[in-house]
Amino acid sequence: MSKDRRSIVVTVDGQSSTGKSSLACALANRLGMNFLGSGSIYRLCAYFMLRGKDLEAIKELLTESLAFKSTQGDMSVWVQGEDLTAKINDAQVTKMASDIAKDVAVRTQLADLQKGFQSGLGLVAEGRDMGTVIFPRATLKLFLTADVAVRAKRRKVQLEQMGLSPDYDQLVMELKARDHQDETRAISPLVPAKDAVFVDTAAHWDENLEQMYQQVLMVLPKQVMPKEVVQIFDQVRQDSMRYAQLGNVSDYERWWKGCSEASSKKFQGEIIGASWLCPIYVRDFIPDPINAHLSILQNTSAVEQAMLSVFIATKPSYERLFYVAALCGQYAVLSNRLLALQDIVG
Ligand SMILES: Nc1ncnc2c1ncn2[C@@H]1O[C@H](COP(=O)(O)OP(=O)(O)O)[C@@H](O)[C@H]1O
Ligand SMILES: Nc1ccn([C@H]2C[C@H](O)[C@@H](COP(=O)(O)OP(=O)(O)O)O2)c(=O)n1
Structure with a gap:
């Protein structure tokens, strides 16, 4: 159907x-x-x-x-x-x-x-x-x-x-x-x-x-997400958990950069910011300071416990909205907090 x-x-x-x-x-x-x-x-x-x-x-x-x-x-x-x-x-x-x-x-x-x-x-x-x-x-x-x-x-x-x-x-x-x-x-x-x-x-x-x-x-x-995006997301989640357990910031940063590059490539340069947060980061650490959307995260006390991935696309499309919805859902799952989709994309 x-x-x-x-x-x-x-x-x-x-x-x-x-x-x-x-x-x-x-x-x-x-x-x-x-x-x-x-x-x-x-x-x-x-x-x-x-x-x-x-x-x-x-x-x-x-x-x-x-x-x-x-x-x-x-x-x-x-x-x-x-x-x-x-x-x-x-x-x-x-x-x-x-x-x-x-x-x-x-x-x-x-x-x-x-x-x-x-x-x-x-x-x-x-x-x-x-x-x-x-x-x-x-x-x-x-x-x-x-x-x-x-x-x-x-x-x-x-x-x-x-x-x-x-x-x-x-x-x-x-x-x-x-x-x-x-x-x-x-x-x-x-x-x-x-x-x-x-x-x-x-x-x-x-x-x-x-x-x-x-x-x-x-x-x-x-x-709601395309299957290939689900696979990427699951991989990212597993990697993030692994790095969180290791507690090694520099390894994590290398991995994070790789993720950003991979996702930019995947969405053919339409993604202007792809940021990945991990439990090992403290609340005032902002990996990408030009990314204003991350300021939301500074106000969320559960950030350290949650892995949140945020994609911000230049051209919002349904695939991307589904993806962000999924990530927000995942965030809610992990952080036990509410985060409205429009806060991210709006
Ligand atoms: N999984 C659940 N476990 C325990 N209580 C529930 C659960 N789901 C709903 N409730 C409670 O049951 C009552 C009826 O739920 P509601 O969502 O109004 O049902 P419906 O819309 O199907 O008639 C509410 O008081 C709600 O808090
Ligand atoms: N889409 C719907 C929703 C409700 N109804 C009817 C059938 C139900 O007996 C009544 C009341 O619905 P409601 O969802 O409030 O009832 P419950 O809270 O599930 O007991 O409305 C319907 O026919 N079609």
């Missing part, structure tokens, strides 16, 4: 409470991309319908004033400056969202709104039909799964944090009923895309959430 090269699109589909929003939000933050929570759009639609608004008016309202805001990893949903997150998560709205999602008119109206989120450097979109219907040519499609008991536990905690008081058994029943309805509807049912990568999020229940994100980040660049 030929992939859409206009910008990177990562889709995250799956059943309720598999962790789609959490994962999509974390990926969007780290890669400096837009976030689309399509489930929230269906919830908002249900919420406003329950208050007597018609579909046209709802679409207009959401097109004008819907905003997703991320605070400390949690995504909140705002319309006309009001945080509606808790309100659209109550049981009545939740059931109604799944009910109206069967309606062709609703899906058609909301499809354009969702496609409109694809702009800038890229998009991470979560929902039920992101990889199958809305963005069938997405760069990377993830399909999350998890046992219903795990999902109900998560949903209970999540709703309690929003000030709601759900019953566990009731939640299990509601999740099953909603999964069934979402999976069996005639239009845009919840099914994995043929080219989806499956991620079992229940397997990570006892692990740090962060680790799960990191694993997916590791998958992302490999999916």
Whole structure:
């Protein structure tokens, strides 16, 4: 399948409470991309319908004033400056969202709104039909799964944090009923895309959430980068680790120069700066002082622990953006810090 090269699109589909929003939000933050929570759009639609608004008016309202805001990893949903997150998560709205999602008119109206989120450097979109219907040519499609008991536990905690008081058994029943309805509807049912990568999020229940994100980040660049670039990157990473362990600055510098030359050659002189940082460098060491982008690194306390490679190209191209995205992802993996893609390329 030929992939859409206009910008990177990562889709995250799956059943309720598999962790789609959490994962999509974390990926969007780290890669400096837009976030689309399509489930929230269906919830908002249900919420406003329950208050007597018609579909046209709802679409207009959401097109004008819907905003997703991320605070400390949690995504909140705002319309006309009001945080509606808790309100659209109550049981009545939740059931109604799944009910109206069967309606062709609703899906058609909301499809354009969702496609409109694809702009800038890229998009991470979560929902039920992101990889199958809305963005069938997405760069990377993830399909999350998890046992219903795990999902109900998560949903209970999540709703309690929003000030709601759900019953566990009731939640299990509601999740099953909603999964069934979402999976069996005639239009845009919840099914994995043929080219989806499956991620079992229940397997990570006892692990740090962060680790799960990191694993997916590791998958992302490999999916979006050309194979030969992945190979170079892996080699660089291994070399960097080796030199870091040796702790020998002059060997490292020789290697670094070689890397710069090799990468300039590879990209036929289009790269104006290729800088490689390694854990052995202290924070105030700047290998390439004319490279202003490196100043970002001086403000990051985790630089010594992280190997970061930054390419700055004179002519940004998708290959290069993918590459930088990959490197940023890698940086996030290693340094456990957020670094938005636009900070590097923008
Ligand atoms: N891998 C995970 N391990 C533990 N808890 C998770 C995991 N992924 C998500 N959660 C938690 O489960 C709840 C539901 O996650 P969410 O991302 O909203 O799921 P979805 O968007 O699929 O409905 C949230 O409170 C979130 O913090
Ligand atoms: N792309 C989408 C997203 C959600 N829906 C429907 C189906 C879901 O039951 C509701 C609510 O979705 P939401 O992702 O918020 O639900 P969960 O948080 O996963 O429980 O909307 C859809 O039909 N298509």
